[in-house]
Amino acid sequence: MPLLSIITVNYNQPEATLQLLDSISACAPECSYELILVDNGSGPESVEQFKLLNKDIQFIRSEKNLGFAGGNNLGIRQATGKYLFLVNNDTEFTPGLADQLIATLERNPQAGMVSPKIRYYDEKEIIQYAGFTPMNYFTCRNRCIGQWEVDKGQYDNYEGETGFVHGAAMMVSRQALVRAGMMAENYFLYYEEMDWCDRISQAGFKIMLNTRALIFHKESLAVGKKSALKEYFMNRNRILFIRRNAGGLQRTFFWLYFVTFVAMRNTFAYLKNGDTAFIAVFWRAVWWNLTQRRDSTKLGFDLK
Structure with a gap:
């Protein structure tokens, strides 16, 4: 052994x-x-x-x-x-x-x-x-x-x-x-x-x-330093992590914080940097958490 x-x-x-x-x-x-x-x-x-x-x-x-x-x-x-x-x-x-x-x-x-x-x-x-x-x-x-x-x-x-x-x-x-x-x-x-x-x-x-x-x-060699895949899973899983590990009051506050401050900040950043396609990717990540259980195995993203 x-x-x-x-x-x-x-x-x-x-x-x-x-x-x-x-x-x-x-x-x-x-x-x-x-x-x-x-x-x-x-x-x-x-x-x-x-x-x-x-x-x-x-x-x-x-x-x-x-x-x-x-x-x-x-x-x-x-x-x-x-x-x-x-x-x-x-x-x-x-x-x-x-x-x-x-x-x-x-x-x-x-x-x-x-x-x-x-x-x-x-x-x-x-x-x-x-x-x-x-x-x-x-x-x-x-x-x-x-x-x-x-x-x-x-x-x-x-x-x-x-x-x-x-x-x-x-x-x-x-x-x-x-x-x-x-x-x-x-x-x-x-x-x-x-x-x-x-x-x-x-x-x-x-x-x-x-x-x-x-x-x-060699950071981000696998998924690229900037990609729809990375953008989707970073946002989807940030929410998922809180759903799995935070208390009730923390989860409530987080949702308010995320859909107001984070959503607005990210949208402005996407527009400023010319990454408008990421706006739909971001909201797809949010929607997954609104419609899926926290133990769901559905990815919500086409890997092909």
Whole structure:
């Protein structure tokens, strides 16, 4: 039984995935580990490239795109490690990354999840993530600590609690997984890791950050930095997250805030930037939440 299971999901990005696998090999954990690659309904060209991989890599193929949570959950079901490290396929490891995160979970028995510091791959001195502030459930707003700052060591050597892990690189203990369950798959994309953090916290575990561990991230490689897909699921799932995790008073206030302030602000932004097609996408996201149960598996968006 390995101490660590490393899980990554590919969707039509074989080159990025192979680069990640090379970085894992170059910065391999000192502990025993298994590597699980899930192909999430990619075209045949991805599958052909993965057939040439080392036989020690466990390859799982889904004929359908199951989304971020669904693809990772496929890997989780096959994983046997005490700790599971879920990493985006558009990330690259650095030396000591996994070992540092394991050490955090080993030193803190009440820790259920931990993320490393994340810097942008294209601008390697710029921070993407050094923790999250707690969520304001009245507005569904919080802050990503350190984002866009030049890394001058201002967040180094921190090992402690944070509001949420980052979905690009998150390690979870099997104990927390057993108690809280896997990620909710009806999010499909965005907010599922925050929902998971809330459930793991409610199960009695701490959400941690270790900035001595570092990973690089090629952000939004999968869905594009600006797309209808991203716009739809970011808005749909922001509402869904509140429906699933906030109290009654918080939900009421949030709806008023969202359909007045957020809707007006986003509409003006779409018009200003020439993204008028996103107006219909935004209201489709709102309509999904008005017409679907919070456990609905209907996406409300054509992925083709």
